[in-house]
Amino acid sequence: MHIRDARDDDWAAIWPFFRTITAAGETYTYPRDIDSGTARATWMLRAPGHTVVAVDGDGTVLGSAKAGPNHMGPASHIATASFMVAPEAAGRGVGRALGEYVLSWAKGEGYRAMQFNAVVQSNVRAVALWKSLGFKVIGTLPEGYRLPDGSYTGLHIMHRVL
């Protein structure tokens, strides 16, 4: 596996797992019925944003990440990022590799910290991964996320100095 900048034509490989993950409605704050065009516009960033893919030895896209400033102007020194891993590639360390890559990229770009705005509290694997990469929960939106069964879980705000 290696990580490289995403190209426009990678979207065809990203969209199937983006759609699957979003439609499940358990981990992301995108509309569950988001269309490809809207999803592409939100995921495939231009500078100062940055989108990458993790690819297998044969070129198969296993996951993707996007990163950029979390706010503008006087708060643009803190980055944010989002990650998606194809369900069929779970358990291979793709999320961790993307996380490490994005942290390194953000530090190289001069960001002073990274913030995640909406980590679903019940997504315990993601929360554990980010904690293992040095992130701390600095606040939790109570009942910030509505699960498919109609129950609510929190949204963590996570932060790590770079």
Added chain:
Amino acid sequence: MHIRDARDDDWAAIWPFFRTITAAGETYTYPRDIDSGTARATWMLRAPGHTVVAVDGDGTVLGSAKAGPNHMGPASHIATASFMVAPEAAGRGVGRALGEYVLSWAKGEGYRAMQFNAVVQSNVRAVALWKSLGFKVIGTLPEGYRLPDGSYTGLHIMHRVL
């Protein structure tokens, strides 16, 4: 003073204080040199967002607020909002009136809570106002905001159930 929906032609009255407040670089996460077109696009929202103005008896615009969903999809039940008051109208309760109006609007729209993502910690008047309206600081981004003198202050995330 009363509060009404913003019309397109209100921008001419909002932009002067938007520019002054943004250029000061002490309270907002907009670029200090933001241009009118970009500012207008970020402030004058279409549904499901909502933008209002507070106007004096003679029609003078004293301040403005915008509100809408803070996230999409399974997290779209939490609103967010932003407020600007013309410096020459400070101390007249315009911010409080706009805050009360927006809270009422969001509750009426069915939102379950309101979240502010970036309240500058050194903006003690704003922090005190939101606390007096029932908001709590649920987390603070350390050094999340760079002040004009180059020093850093925190960014509070504030939250209130509706």
